[in-house]
Amino acid sequence: MSTTPTITAPYGAWPSTISAARVAAGATPLSSLMLGGADGSDIFWLAGRAAEAGRNTLQRHHGAIIDELTPAPFNVRSRVHEYGGGAYTVDGDTIYFSHFADNRVYKLDLVDDDAAPVAVTRAGKQRFADFVVDRAHGRLIGVRELHGDDPHAQPANTICAIDIATGDETVLAQDADFYSSPRLSPDGRSLAWLSWDHPRMPWQGTTLWLAEVGDDGTPAAPVRIAGGAEESVCQPEWSPDSLLHFVSDRSGWWNLYRLCRDRQRTEGLCPMEAEFASPHWTFGNSMYGFRSASEIICTYIVKGVSRLARLLPGSGKLEAIANPYEEIRELRVGPGYIAMLAGGPTIPLELARIDFTEEGVEILAQSIEDLPDEANLSIPTSISYASANGRTSHAFFYPPRNRDVAAPEGSKPPVIVISHGGPTGMTVNTLNLKTQYWTSRGFGVLDVNYGGSTGFGRAYRDLLKGQWGVVDVEDCVAGAQALVERGLADGERLIIRGGSAGGLTTLCALTFHNVFKVGASYYGVSDLKGLDQDSHKFESHYNEYLIAPQPQAEALYQARSPINHTDKLARPMIFFQGLDDKVVPPQQSEMMVDALKQRGVPVAYVPLEGEGHGFRKGENIIRTLEAELYFYQRMFGLHDAAATPPVHIDNLKD
Numbered sequence: 041m042s043t044t045p046t047i048t049a050p051y052g053a054w055p056s057t058i059s060a061a062r063v064a065a066g067a068t069p070l071s072s073l074m075l076g077g078a079d080g081s082d083i084f085w086l087a088g089r090a091a092e093a094g095r096n097t098l099q100r101h102h103g104a105i106i107d108e109l110t111p112a113p114f115n116v117r118s119r120v121h122e123y124g125g126g127a128y129t130v131d132g133d134t135i136y137f138s139h140f141a142d143n144r145v146y147k148l149d150l151v152d153d154d155a156a157p158v159a160v161t162r163a164g165k166q167r168f169a170d171f172v173v174d175r176a177h178g179r180l181i182g183v184r185e186l187h188g189d190d191p192h193a194q195p196a197n198t199i200c201a202i203d204i205a206t207g208d209e210t211v212l213a214q215d216a217d218f219y220s221s222p223r224l225s226p227d228g229r230s231l232a233w234l235s236w237d238h239p240r241m242p243w244q245g246t247t248l249w250l251a252e253v254g255d256d257g258t259p260a261a262p263v264r265i266a267g268g269a270e271e272s273v274c275q276p277e278w279s280p281d282s283l284l285h286f287v288s289d290r291s292g293w294w295n296l297y298r299l300c301r302d303r304q305r306t307e308g309l310c311p312m313e314a315e316f317a318s319p320h321w322t323f324g325n326s327m328y329g330f331r332s333a334s335e336i337i338c339t340y341i342v343k344g345v346s347r348l349a350r351l352l353p354g355s356g357k358l359e360a361i362a363n364p365y366e367e368i369r370e371l372r373v374g375p376g377y378i379a380m381l382a383g384g385p386t387i388p389l390e391l392a393r394i395d396f397t398e399e400g401v402e403i404l405a406q407s408i409e410d411l412p413d414e415a416n417l418s419i420p421t422s423i424s425y426a427s428a429n430g431r432t433s434h435a436f437f438y439p440p441r442n443r444d445v446a447a448p449e450g451s452k453p454p455v456i457v458i459s460h461g462g463p464t465g466m467t468v469n470t471l472n473l474k475t476q477y478w479t480s481r482g483f484g485v486l487d488v489n490y491g492g493s494t495g496f497g498r499a500y501r502d503l504l505k506g507q508w509g510v511v512d513v514e515d516c517v518a519g520a521q522a523l524v525e526r527g528l529a530d531g532e533r534l535i536i537r538g539g540s541a542g543g544l545t546t547l548c549a550l551t552f553h554n555v556f557k558v559g560a561s562y563y564g565v566s567d568l569k570g571l572d573q574d575s576h577k578f579e580s581h582y583n584e585y586l587i588a589p590q591p592q593a594e595a596l597y598q599a600r601s602p603i604n605h606t607d608k609l610a611r612p613m614i615f616f617q618g619l620d621d622k623v624v625p626p627q628q629s630e631m632m633v634d635a636l637k638q639r640g641v642p643v644a645y646v647p648l649e650g651e652g653h654g655f656r657k658g659e660n661i662i663r664t665l666e667a668e669l670y671f672y673q674r675m676f677g678l679h680d681a682a683a684t685p686p687v688h689i690d691n692l693k694d
């Protein structure tokens with residue numbers, strides 16, 4: 041088949057087979073990998089259903105069959121910390137899960153094919169996540185978040201036991217602001233967990249505790265094992281021979297450690313400049329597991345790219361395991377195999393199984409089943425470039441790519457710079473149809489891991505300490521300028537877009553710099569003081585790290601909040617906002633829209649009913665992509681004047 045382009049069209053106006061509907065239909069979020077069944081050979085995961093209002097359903101790979109275990113209306117999702125995760129657990133052939141609609145925990149018996157989920161907990165204002173089954177005492181142990189009648193009061197978080205037979209709840213650990221990761225030893229006699237307090241986030245400082253469990257199920261006085269105000273500990277797990285393992289960044293990198301058998305000291309297993317963990321935004325993260333007491337299977341991140349290996353704790357030897365992936369999001373180890381949620385530049389996020397005795401990878405599920413022709417896929421390049429104050433920043437650059445279309449000779453493409461959310465997080469290079477939607481239309485995309493991103497060690501992560509709205513913005517600006525200098529972008533058609541925290545980066549870049557010509561904010565932060573006032577408990581003190589504690593923060597809030605400087609914002613913008621968003625409330629977007637309307641700047645606003653922090657419904661994914669494309673094309677004179685506009689733009693001058 042010929043690969044010679046048959047059409048010549050301007051960058052940004054290429055016809056593409058990757059429609060917004062295809063993006064929405066093809067993107068099935070996969071998450072929350074677990075193993076179970078009588079012999080541990082069953083693989084479980086959650087799949088998002090965009091066509092069903094974004095609900096999560098539990099899937100099982102059993103033998104050669106994939107079953108849906110929780111049909112509608114069940115939605116396997118937790119709202120603890122608002123971001124959730126850890127919404128179910130598996131105990132042999134029994135499932136326990138949180139149902140999003142009522143926040144109750146349900147039990148599902150898989151042995152009986154006709155069994156329906158049965159409520160375990162009583163109706164109330166409590167939410168649950170991050171479960172472990174305590175068979176000896178007939179209970180679940182998990183994180184409970186108890187809300188009161190006052191919607192403005194912060195909920196109480198505890199480690200709580202749930203009697204499976206009666207639904208009675210017993211608090212096992214309390215008084216800290218936050219808890220996660222309760223983990224029982226194989227013999228059920230020891231319980232480990234994590235806690236932390238305001239104003240810290242879990243990637244700043246957490247404490248790992250260990251308590252002996254009495255015959256009546258009551259934990260004895262806990263002993264601190266690791267962690268503290270400046271040490272982030274995460275992912276505690278027990279080895280088959282009852283040694284407690286965990287990940288800590290005490291060296292400046294999230295590395296693996298274990299508690300020695302005498303329980304008097306800890307030891308590092310494989311010190312290296314790599315990250316064996318990711319930030320604890322959600323519960324249930326897993327990046328290592330045990331093949332045996334003497335062998336760990338793990339994934340780790342080097343400069344934003346994942347690696348897979350076996351680690352021999354006795355010697356510290358790390359051996360690479362061949363695989364085709366560059367992102368390994370979750371990993372579980374079963375009898376004779378590894379299960380992973382993983383992806384790469386030409387591989388969408390997928391559920392993969394690697395057998396220890398056979399070569400190759402078995403694909404069990406894919407987030408995208410209808411893959412575009414590889415000739416139409418933009419393959420990213422990992423780039424590093426100079427930024428402000430001598431920093432080096434990192435990004436993935438996706439050039440325009442469409443086999444059937446060429447741009448006029450000598451022209452340069454518009455480039456969309458993406459500022460990821462978090463802001464403590466990272467972008468990856470796994471195949472994403474949303475990115476390919478743009479590149480197949482003749483846009484370049486620069487996906488930036490600005491200073492403050494994870495995957496590059498704690499020092500890089502802490503570059504954002506006190507510098508949110510500064511370092512992230514400088515790195516996005518420098519990335520765009522680097523592409524222009526390298527001849528890869530049209531300096532007059534630079535775009536910046538971002539969601540949530542990335543929305544603040546976007547707004548600051550357009551307000552305080554003169555590099556980008558157009559912007560898109562997805563539920564972005566515009567008012568830092570308002571964010572403090574409206575934020576939920578988990579992030580209610582996050583700005584003390586990102587900006588400064590009060591009262592010093594007051595002047596910085598004034599200086600960095602785009603809503604206070606709308607007189608400097610003269611670039612067209614489009615805003616997208618879920619009206620049910622509890623993380624970044626709608627007024628954050630609406631204030632900016634109103635200000636731009638009053639100033640006569642072209643602006644569009646797309647409010648979405650029934651959507652929260654991130655859009656799950658297929659029709660809204662389509663609507664937002666089509667509106668965003670039209671907005672860019674309209675601003676750059678690339679639109680089809682005869683077509684019906686998918687969004688109204690205020691202050692538009694013909």
